[in-house]
Amino acid sequence: MSNARYDIRVFFQPAFLICVAVLVAAEIVRPIVGAVIPEKEPLPLKKSLDLLDQEQLAPYEVVSKEKIENEEILKELGTEEYIQWILEDTEVLDDSPVKSLFLFITYYELPDRVPHVPEECRVGAGWQELASDSVTFEVSRGDFQRKIPGRYLVFGSTKGGLWQSAAKLPVLYFFRVNGVYAGSRDEARIALNKNLFRKHSYFCKVELAFNQALATPDKQEAVRAGEKLLAVILPILEAEYWPD
Numbered sequence: 063m064s065n066a067r068y069d070i071r072v073f074f075q076p077a078f079l080i081c082v083a084v085l086v087a088a089e090i091v092r093p094i095v096g097a098v099i100p101e102k103e104p105l106p107l108k109k110s111l112d113l114l115d116q117e118q119l120a121p122y123e124v125v126s127k128e129k130i131e132n133e134e135i136l137k138e139l140g141t142e143e144y145i146q147w148i149l150e151d152t153e154v155l156d157d158s159p160v161k162s163l164f165l166f167i168t169y170y171e172l173p174d175r176v177p178h179v180p181e182e183c184r185v186g187a188g189w190q191e192l193a194s195d196s197v198t199f200e201v202s203r204g205d206f207q208r209k210i211p212g213r214y215l216v217f218g219s220t221k222g223g224l225w226q227s228a229a230k231l232p233v234l235y236f237f238r239v240n241g242v243y244a245g246s247r248d249e250a251r252i253a254l255n256k257n258l259f260r261k262h263s264y265f266c267k268v269e270l271a272f273n274q275a276l277a278t279p280d281k282q283e284a285v286r287a288g289e290k291l292l293a294v295i296l297p298i299l300e301a302e303y304w305p306d
Contacts, residue, residue, distance in 0.1 A: 102172055102174075102261065102262065102263055103172075103261050103262055104171045104172045104262075105171050105172070105262035105263065105264045105305050106171050106305075107143060107169055107171070107303050107304065107305070108302060108303055108304070108305065109302060109303055110143065111143055111144065111145045111167060111169060111303065112145070114145060114298070114303070116147075118294075118298055119149070119294055119295060120152075120294075121151060121152045121153045121294075122149045122150065122151055122152070122291065122294065123149065123150045123152055124147050124148070124149060125147075125148045125149065125150050125162065126147065126148040127145070127146070127147050128146040128147070128148070129146070130144075130146075139168065139178065140170065140178070141168055141169060141170050141171075143168070143169040143170075143171070144166070144167060144168040144169065145165065145166070145167050146164070146165070146166050147164075147165045148162060148163070148164055148165075148274060149162065149163055149164075149165055149291070150162050151163075151287070151290070151291075157275075157277070158275070158277075159272065159275050159277035159278055159279040159283060160272060160275075160279050160283055160284065160286075160287035161274070161275055162272075162274030162275055163270055163271065163272050163274060163287065163291070164270065164271040164272075164273060164274065165268075165269075165270060165291070165295075166267075166268075166269040166270075166271070167266065167267070167268050167269070168266065168267050169264070169265075169266045170264060170265050170266070171264050172263075172264075173254060173263055173264060173265050175251075178267070179235070179246075179247045179267075180213075180215055180217075180233045180235055180269060180271075181194070181215065184215075184217045184231070184233065185217075188219070188220055189217035189218065189219060189220065189231060190217060190218045190219070190220045191215060191216075191217055192216045192217060192218045192230065193214075193215065193216040193281075194213065194214070194215050194216075195213070195214045195215075195281070196211065196212075196213060196214075196245060196246075197211075197212050197213065197214045197234070197245075197281075197285055198210065198211055198212070198245075199211075199212055199234075199236070199285065199288060199289050199292055200289055201289055201292045201293050201296060202293060203293040203294070203297060206293070206296070206297045208243070208292075208296065210236055210243045210245075210292070210296075211236060211243060211244065211245025211246075211249065212234055212235060212236035212245045212288075213233075213234065213235055213236065213245060213246060214232070214233075214234055214281055214284065214285065215232070215233045215234075215235075216230055216231065216232050216233070217230065217231040217233065218230050218231070219231075230278045231271060231272070231273045231278075232271070232272045232278065232279055232281070232284040233269065233270070233271045233272075234269070234270045234271075234284060234285065234288045235267060235268060235269040235270070236267075236268055237249070237250040237253075237265050237266065237267050237268075238265065238266040238268070238299075238304060239253035239254055239263075239264070239265040239266075240253060240254065240256075240257075240260075240263055240264060240265070241304075241305075241306075244265075250265055253265075262305070264304075264305060266299075266304065268292075270284075270287075270288050270291065272284055272287070
């Protein structure tokens with residue numbers, strides 16, 4: 063009997079009672095907060111990304127524009143506002159490891175989560191993450207000056223064979239969320255939740271990959287090449303495409 067009484071006393075300890083009170087309060091507040099917070103409304107781009115004028119991207123040339131034909135993949139992506147372009151920098155030598163790059167931009171006009179970061183997507187496609195680091199892109203072009211947080215990743219092929227085992231894929235990415243830049247998925251989620259009562263929210267992921275050459279750029283080369291392209295394309299996106 064003494065053991066039974068001892069066990070019962072556990073439920074009357076202050077720590078336990080506080081936990082119960084917090085859980086009860088959360089259940090009471092949840093429907094109230096849900097009723098107060100307005101339902102989000104879609105916030106479309108000013109113009110579709112499909113209208114991005116490749117002539118504005120000089121010194122870059124658009125070599126290829128890839129579209130997702132598989133409906134399941136497009137559904138998993140969660141948006142039809144995207145571009146997948148292969149670009150070439152006409153100002154560097156043909157054998158430069160940053161001569162060509164893959165530009166992947168996705169826009170979500172009614173976000174409820176932040177999916178599809180390279181750490182998951184590339185690994186799911188058969189790559190192995192070899193390196194990961196935070197970076198700051200110093201983007202400068204005339205009056206356009208930005209310091210943008212982002213991620214630098216390196217993936218290696220998990221396929222068999224001598225050439226495939228040596229293949230490496232450097233990737234850069236960051237987010238634009240409700241008018242500010244975020245350097246990771248967690249930062250993007252924080253930015254989305256800063257103002258729960260706003261009627262509109264959006265986020266856009268900008269990703270660059272250097273997988274179009276036999277040579278692999280090192281971190282410094284990849285970041286500098288990314289900054290060069292961003293100095294061209296970000297002023298256009300901010301002024302003509304992303305919501306104010």
